[in-house]
Amino acid sequence: MPAKVAGRGPRKELEALPAGCPVKVSWSSLVEQVRKGDSGGLEELYRLFSRGIRYYLCRHLGPQELDDRVHDAFLIVVQAIQHGELRDPERLMGFVRTVVRRQVVAYIDQAVQSRRDRLDLDLTPPISDQRENPEERLLAGEREEIMVKVMKSISPRDREILTRFYLLEQSQERICAEMNLTETQFRLLKSRAKARFGEVGKRRFLKSRLAPFLVRAATTSDH
Amino acid sequence: MQSDLNHHVDEEVLERYSMGRLPEEVAAPVEEHLLVCETCQDRLEEVDAFVAAARAAARRLQQEPAGVWERTREWLSGLARIPKPIGALALATAAVLAVLVLQPWQGGGPAPAAPATVVLHSMRGADSVSAARAPAGVPLRLEIDLSELAERAPGSLEIVDSAGKSVWRASVSASTQRLEVTAEASLPAGRYWVRLYAAAEGELLREFALRLE
Numbered sequence: 001m002p003a004k005v006a007g008r009g010p011r012k013e014l015e016a017l018p019a020g021c022p023v024k025v026s027w028s029s030l031v032e033q034v035r036k037g038d039s040g041g042l043e044e045l046y047r048l049f050s051r052g053i054r055y056y057l058c059r060h061l062g063p064q065e066l067d068d069r070v071h072d073a074f075l076i077v078v079q080a081i082q083h084g085e086l087r088d089p090e091r092l093m094g095f096v097r098t099v100v101r102r103q104v105v106a107y108i109d110q111a112v113q114s115r116r117d118r119l120d121l122d123l124t125p126p127i128s129d130q131r132e133n134p135e136e137r138l139l140a141g142e143r144e145e146i147m148v149k150v151m152k153s154i155s156p157r158d159r160e161i162l163t164r165f166y167l168l169e170q171s172q173e174r175i176c177a178e179m180n181l182t183e184t185q186f187r188l189l190k191s192r193a194k195a196r197f198g199e200v201g202k203r204r205f206l207k208s209r210l211a212p213f214l215v216r217a218a219t220t221s222d223h
Numbered sequence: 224m225q226s227d228l229n230h231h232v233d234e235e236v237l238e239r240y241s242m243g244r245l246p247e248e249v250a251a252p253v254e255e256h257l258l259v260c261e262t263c264q265d266r267l268e269e270v271d272a273f274v275a276a277a278r279a280a281a282r283r284l285q286q287e288p289a290g291v292w293e294r295t296r297e298w299l300s301g302l303a304r305i306p307k308p309i310g311a312l313a314l315a316t317a318a319v320l321a322v323l324v325l326q327p328w329q330g331g332g333p334a335p336a337a338p339a340t341v342v343l344h345s346m347r348g349a350d351s352v353s354a355a356r357a358p359a360g361v362p363l364r365l366e367i368d369l370s371e372l373a374e375r376a377p378g379s380l381e382i383v384d385s386a387g388k389s390v391w392r393a394s395v396s397a398s399t400q401r402l403e404v405t406a407e408a409s410l411p412a413g414r415y416w417v418r419l420y421a422a423a424e425g426e427l428l429r430e431f432a433l434r435l436e
Contacts, residue, residue: 025259048259049258049259051261051264052257052258052259052260052264053258055257055264056254056257056258093255093256093258093259094251094255096255096258097251097254097255097258100258112427112430116427139272140272140275140276140279143272143273143275143276144276144279144280144283146276147273147276147277147279147280148280148283148284150280151277151280151281151284152284159281159284162277162281163281163284163285166242166274166277166278166281167277167278167281167282167285167339167358168339168340169242169244169339169340169341169342170340171244187235190238193277194273197273197276
């Protein structure tokens, strides 16, 4: 049975763009295979979720000990399925998300506790490498330069709108109300800024390794 | 709400997710979809990169004093929006404004800084990728989602520096799922932790990483 929910139209937060997703997955069959300990099922489960779990954990906890954490999450999911804790196989994705979220919360609680213990002991600040690696720093710096150029090329009013949204994190509703904008005008402004970001970057770094990212940024900002 | 594998996440929604501004009921299907969709994972990385670049560029430009050309252009664009009947009056004042445009700008003194809004999430960890960021030296408007605290009422909020020294503290109360507090203290750049304590017994409920730049 496909994972698609029969009779349901696309929701507001999802748009029709069906490439790149495993649209034909039989969750019932997969869960049954995992329950029985079938190696094919375990492999399929790992293939489907390992990148996503890795991505989620890295996004929330950083790259440290990532392999171990992904392994832990996968084990928890498999054991829970084998112990019958997943009652509705169609909810497998939600189940995996819950497991991974709990794992993130547990790691954070653990980090908070150990930081407090350390502070109680010697009042030294926590030691953890929070720096971006040199490549990431370089890329971020280049993107920032491009964005500065883009923002300098637009009107002060448009720049204020982007500043309010991205830096001051004001809501779209508040910005539109205070700056007399419609929702369409607001979206258009952001879309134009993204397109310009892509264009400037493409011109500037056409031959550099940033090109693929910037070309994608220019094309994806069109809608 | 169940995730739909047949449809990718809308660009606007992805951006709001990247900025940590999606309510749980919308974030849940988005995260489920992200768990299995490599296309959307890649798109989210691009959105993250754009948001980070926009944030960094806006911060930098805010700190740079505006040039004479930019101020003149702003003034001219403002003049163009004035209705025709009072155009003459605008022209009459042009000479006065021109004098102001040519004045050294440093003389006026900075306007009081507006609070910077910082959205803090309980899912956000201690890493540099997910620490909330805000400009240093301005008051902070802290927004905290309380939906995961169940029935435990918050009683106080504290900001400590990287050495654990308290730099700001206030009593708080929340009647909704969202706590909004303005910390008037203008803190210097650095790493901080925002701690939320329970009203009863002062137990630590949550701690959020905060980086001021």
